[in-house]
């Protein structure tokens with residue numbers, strides 16, 4: 461026994477943690493150790509569309525959040541494994557900048573990452589280097605930076621296949637490097653005969669549409685380097701086809717265990733020079749990943765690897781949850797002619813040794829042409845659903861699409877499904893019409909209006925006309941009052 465430590469020094473921490481977990485938020489929220497304290501007690505932080513001191517009130521006319529890809533769907537797994545996944549951080553835990561060998565990376569954690577990949581069979585790590593970053597977001601930039609050609613008169617061209625994860629473009633444009641430039645859709649550059657260096661970002665399964673993608677440029681040219689973003693290559697979201705064995709692969713804890721807030725990702729790298737360059741980038745930008753984070757990740761991976769009843773518990777929970785959500789969504793949308801989602805086929809999964817049904821992280825929803833020239837994002841907004849606008853995934857020609865996140869909480873998914881059912885129900889009852897310069901108050905047969913533009917600066921924002929739309933949606937005659945400045949209205 462080390463006499464420097466008081467006896468039971470963990471006691472207070474245990475009591476604090478248990479007190480917070482005992483606060484009831486009606487199953488629609490959660491109290492946290494670092495949350496706001498009111499009258500000496502941590503308050504409930506409610507899920508979207510729920511309110512009240514204990515989150516028991518469902519808020520009417522609430523906008524459902526299907527925007528961010530925050531994988532809270534895994535929270536029930538961690539609540540079930542609360543005892544085994546808890547970690548206590550002492551005041552003296554690894555205060556130093558470095559581990560005792562001078563590195564910034566926990567060797568034990570690195571071994572656990574290799575073990576996870578060996579168990580799942582989703583990536584080959586033998587003989588490869590592993591580095592840690594503050595989420596995949598950090599590593600993506602580290603990788604682009606490290607693969608680009610320094611000091612060349614022509615910047616390295618960075619491409620991704622449409623529809624692509626918007627952060628690739630946003631990040632590169634934000635950091636404005638002389639060494640590399642984002643130039644858009646990969647297919648546009650397939651036949652470029654020049655010897656300019658390319659970096660191709662390959663996302664598999666793809667965000668937003670869940671397709672398993674392959675590099676397009678690599679086979680054809682020498683001067684192409686590839687970054688494989690495998691954030692979603694886990695049995696929760698896709699059948700595992702074989703261990704990925706690419707030169708540079710990026711994974712993130714957020715999509716694997718659901719801990720987006722821990723900000724932890726890792727890259728698996730074949731080439732030593734690329735590894736060293738990425739390491740320098742990490743040193744220069746953050747000087748490594750917080751030791752508290754590394755400790756927590758280690759604990760989480762220990763739970764994942766040991767499993768409670770079985771070693772595949774998290775993958776079974778992840779797959780079943782995502783598959784069931786997909787089935788429920790496809791069933792509702794099978795009733796629609798105007799709204800459809802991507803086609804994904806069952807495939808054999810080498811991890812589960814089964815034919816696996818689709819279980820993607822996102823629905824890539826399309827509004828049919830028949831609705832006229834509309835922005836699908838606006839249509840869904842009208843029905844109180846916030847998705848992510850298709851145009852962000854590669855240009856305005858994708859504005860017929862919206863990405864709907866399926867990885868959020870059960871509450872978010874249930875509310876999303878309720879709103880989609882309403883949309884489909886309206887579609888089956890009403891009809892769409894296209895007209896212009898119409899006094900809508902003249903029309904008194906039941907119909908549905910999806911998109912109204914009014915004349916104040918030629919556009920009245922949809923959220924301003926919700927009341928009128930609710931009237932239309934219920935199938936009653938439209939009683940739409942044109943504003944003073946409106947001579948025209950356009951319904952599409």
Ligand SMILES: Cc1ncc(COP(=O)(O)O)c(C=O)c1O
Nearest residue numbers: 529595596597625667691712714
């Ligand atoms: C394809 C893809 N790559 C990378 C990331 C970023 O992950 P992280 O949370 O680790 O920064 C995301 C997050 O949504 C993603 O969808």
